[in-house]
Amino acid sequence: MPQGLKNAPATFNSCVTHLLRSVRDFAPSYFDDVFVHSRAVNGKTDVEVHKEHLRKLLGLMRKHKLYANLKKCIVGASEIPILGCLVGKNGVRPDPEKVRVISEWPTLSNVKELRQFLGLATYLCKYVEKYAGKIRPLSQLLKKEAEWKWIAECQQAFDAVKQGLTEAPILAVADQDRPFHVVCDASNFAIG
Known part of the structure; x- marks a missing residue:
């Protein structure tokens, strides 16, 4: 083609x-x-x-x-790389190299750097519990008229995402032969 x-x-x-x-x-x-x-x-x-x-x-x-x-x-192989993740019989986990890059990411100093960080972090967000809520202070900096002010709340959000990915769980693959439940979280400003 x-x-x-x-x-x-x-x-x-x-x-x-x-x-x-x-x-x-x-x-x-x-x-x-x-x-x-x-x-x-x-x-x-x-x-x-x-x-x-x-x-x-x-x-x-x-x-x-x-x-x-x-x-x-x-x-x-017992585990293969697929779309930035490693998939095996025990489940799915983030690629350790991508986690390393995020964990070593220096403190952000402008919107361009924030977009780059969030681009990679959001790709792996399924591994971070309540990700949308955690990045809220960072998302506020992306608003059109927002002034760049890296305050303590932003640093805490940045660190929480990095911590969440370094402690990322292995996501189990659902066993279609057994019953399972889907639990979803939502609030006034975030879902997931």
């Missing part, structure tokens, strides 16, 4: 999703990435099931003339 066309990414993603629809239960795709996950079932080990899944996926790719770059393939 030609690169640079306005709708090329969406068209490509739609095409790959359609071609791989028969394996989406164990091999979901995101643009040109395919993630195969397997677990032991019917007396077979997780490795045996994984090999079967790989055979099905690779057969389907061969049939539709889709090619894999072997240098980018990760096979049989």
Whole structure:
């Protein structure tokens, strides 16, 4: 597919999703990435099931003339990097390198630096409990007519986000075979 066309990414993603629809239960795709996950079932080990899944996926790719770059393939790993996170059988956690960058971020001195910090922090916000409420003092500095004043409340918010990410939990993947509850928090100025 030609690169640079306005709708090329969406068209490509739609095409790959359609071609791989028969394996989406164990091999979901995101643009040109395919993630195969397997677990032991019917007396077979997780490795045996994984090999079967790989055979099905690779057969389907061969049939539709889709090619894999072997240098980018990760096979049989217990944890893989996906979109800035590490995903494994125990759940999802933030990429330690991204957490390190945030934890070492120097105190902010202007709106541009604040936007850069919040851009990365917000990408990982699912790991910080009550993130939206914690960043409220920082968000106030982004308002159109706001004067830049880095006060103690801003520093506390900045430190709370950094602390929250360095102590980030592993987010468990929901077991679809068991009941689970979703708990959501909301207030007058934040959700999440």
